[in-house]
Amino acid sequence: MKEKINIDQPKLKENPFSVPDRYFEKLEDEISGRISHVAPKPSWWSVLKPQLALASAFGIVLLMGYGAVTLFTPEAKKTDPIPVNQISEFNRTFNSEEGITDKSSDSLSQTKGIDPDQIVEYLNADASLVYLASLE
Amino acid sequence: MDDKDILILFREEGKENYAFNLIVRKYSERLYWHIKKMVISHDDANDLLQNTLIKAWNALPEFREESRLFTWLYRIATNEVLTFLKKRQLRSFLSLTDYSRQLENVLESDVYFNGDKTQKALQKAILKLPEKQRIVFNMRYFDELKYEEISEILGTSVGALKASYHHAAKKIEESIQELI
Numbered sequence: 001m002k003e004k005i006n007i008d009q010p011k012l013k014e015n016p017f018s019v020p021d022r023y024f025e026k027l028e029d030e031i032s033g034r035i036s037h038v039a040p041k042p043s044w045w046s047v048l049k050p051q052l053a054l055a056s057a058f059g060i061v062l063l064m065g066y067g068a069v070t071l072f073t074p075e076a077k078k079t080d081p082i083p084v085n086q087i088s089e090f091n092r093t094f095n096s097e098e099g100i101t102d103k104s105s106d107s108l109s110q111t112k113g114i115d116p117d118q119i120v121e122y123l124n125a126d127a128s129l130v131y132l133a134s135l136e
Numbered sequence: 137m138d139d140k141d142i143l144i145l146f147r148e149e150g151k152e153n154y155a156f157n158l159i160v161r162k163y164s165e166r167l168y169w170h171i172k173k174m175v176i177s178h179d180d181a182n183d184l185l186q187n188t189l190i191k192a193w194n195a196l197p198e199f200r201e202e203s204r205l206f207t208w209l210y211r212i213a214t215n216e217v218l219t220f221l222k223k224r225q226l227r228s229f230l231s232l233t234d235y236s237r238q239l240e241n242v243l244e245s246d247v248y249f250n251g252d253k254t255q256k257a258l259q260k261a262i263l264k265l266p267e268k269q270r271i272v273f274n275m276r277y278f279d280e281l282k283y284e285e286i287s288e289i290l291g292t293s294v295g296a297l298k299a300s301y302h303h304a305a306k307k308i309e310e311s312i313q314e315l316i
Contacts, residue, residue: 004309005313005316007308011254017249017250017251018248019178024165024168027186031157031193034190
């Protein structure tokens with residue numbers, strides 16, 4: 001019966017392979033030669049960084065322009081609407097100064113009845129004017 | 137110089153190449169052995185290592201130090217190896233067993249193999265394992281990486297890695313007897 005091999009023996013853990021003479025030195029030169037022709041691919045951040053800088057610079061200029069325009073343009077004075085109670089207060093003061101009473105100032109409340117004959121007469125007069133205009 | 141300082145140097149304008157050469161000097165040997173034990177052929181290992189390093193060069197500006205530089209490099213190398221092995225297997229329409237036999241032939245004819253017959257039997261036994269199990273076994277057995285580090289590289293839980301390693305070790309112990 002064959003003797004059982006213990007794979008944990010140190011001799012078996014040794015590297016049984018070798019390399020061609022000066023292989024690793026030559027490899028270094030070869031890799032060095034290959035990478036000297038090709039720059040490493042730039043990272044996404046280094047590609048994006050100048051573009052982001054340009055975009056933010058443009059944004060800042062735009063913001064400053066807008067600020068300057070809004071700061072130095074004379075603004076039309078905004079007037080708040082006058083509250084209703086102030087208007088009626090004004091009217092009361094004005095009427096009392098002018099001697100106008102509420103009764104006399106309100107013409108609508110004093111409307112007299114209009115005679116229908118007067119309306120017909122007015123309309124007829126108006127119609128004749130239209131007629132005259134058409135003749136010309 | 138430690139990795140942090142190298143990465144600071146890499147981010148300085150005009151120092152990228154110098155900093156990357158320091159990384160190559162520091163890690164290329166470990167990465168080479170990691171790849172070599174998986175593909176056996178020196179030429180394939182050399183191609184894959186160069187691809188790994190060029191990919192690392194291109195991706196290094198994006199490296200945010202969420203993992204350590206060395207685990208990040210190991211991860212790139214592992215992905216390169218697994219993609220390569222899958223492509224080779226698909227291209228030659230071979231089953232896993234046949235492909236393992238093909239790798240055994242490469243090992244037999246490898247002029248850079250200097251081990252004795254037990255070491256060769258061990259390598260052949262390892263080649264019989266499924267790829268992922270082989271990677272786990274190599275990283276733990278030869279590179280002596282901690283399970284936490286392997287977990288960081290492969291994105292597999294520590295528990296699953298421990299189970300995978302013990303299965304692999306058991307299978308190897310069984311097949312190594314037949315191979316000697």
